[in-house]
Amino acid sequence: MSAAAGAGAGAPGSPLPTLLVVPTGIGCAVGGYAGDALPAARLLAAASGCLITHPNVMNGASLYWSDPRIHYVEGSSLDRFAAGELALRPVRRQRIGLLLDAGIEEELRWRHIQVADGCRATLGLEIGPVVITDEPLDVQLSLGASGVSWGELGRPEALLRAGRQLQAAGATAIAVVARFPDDPDSAALAAYRQGSGVDALAGAEAVISHLLSLELGLPCAHAPALGPLALDVQLDPRAAGEELGHTFLACVLVGLSRAPDLISTAASGSRGLACQPADLAIDAVGAIVAPAGALGGAAVLACAERRIPLIAVENPCLLSVTAAALDLEVIHAASYSEAAGLLLALREGISPLALQRPLASLRHGMNRSLPRP
């Protein structure tokens, strides 16, 4: 039995733990901007009763939504969860250490500390201590051959030193803020703000949080530190969440505040935490939802290996890595609204095939013909 499913897990109508993946930095029409997959996540959480998803889905800079049915799990940890290497243990709260890049200018650093103070005072989050890296992290942005957003970190060891310092000081989760290069006049940024192209920052953000989470075994998430932008009256609503304040940190702190603990399923976990029967493990997951053109990620492929139902949602993006291209069996959904209906069907024990027309007869799958009466 899993913590998320509770008593009666597996019974019709009981929560159906579901993974929602919207890969970052690939320009998804839904989820490629400032937390603009959050309405879809809320809907899928209501339909499934238990949703496991990652910061790119939930982070809207100054905007966020907290839902006890949604588990906020950093991308590489989510991949390892799908692979059966980690289980998730819900907690009442995390103690969030704040890791700031030494490359952040003093005024911008104060803005971030004040956001953290605001989250303590207004939302009651437990935040601290604050550690500044011993040298600038040197974040670089890049695009891959496919046009997908990637990035590198010049000084990964500095990130890890600061992370270990926070862990030793008692932090149970880490919010990291790195100084990202400003490029206010770039065509890519203009396109992003007007609702096209990819989030150029996303790839480097993912690399930072993946590295920290992988090495420390703690829930982690990242917010970029950037200088303010000039007003753009053509701003796309999907990008508007990032233009409301001085930082992108509030959503990260809220997400991490109730992020589940990461429990190694190996005999002795890296943090000495042993897996318990109440932890949520991949065995309890009843479905995964991903964009139909982005099925080539680690979590989707791991779930496919386990024959977990895969709902492929039409959500245009840069990639065309489809079920047909990878020979994967999927349930197609034209929208996240349809995906929510399919999750509800799975949750109630209704075969999604029974909802489709035409409905092929079983005689087509028989290993031999029967005589007609």
Add this chain to the structure above:
Amino acid sequence: MRLVPLLLQLERRPGPLRPQILAALAAHGRPLRWAITAATADITSEAPPDSVAVTRLQIEAVVLA
């Protein structure tokens, strides 16, 4: 420790995809972030007409080296 960006081309073999990709990446370092970013069915012009297409995968990744 260095973060190394990679672009790999992989010919798909029978069986689960993920272990094939992880094995290919392991030759370069510890995988940190990766995805299949293109998949194409490929039949060369010299192949017999009834040949089965080979799926070629493009993998973009960052590994720890």
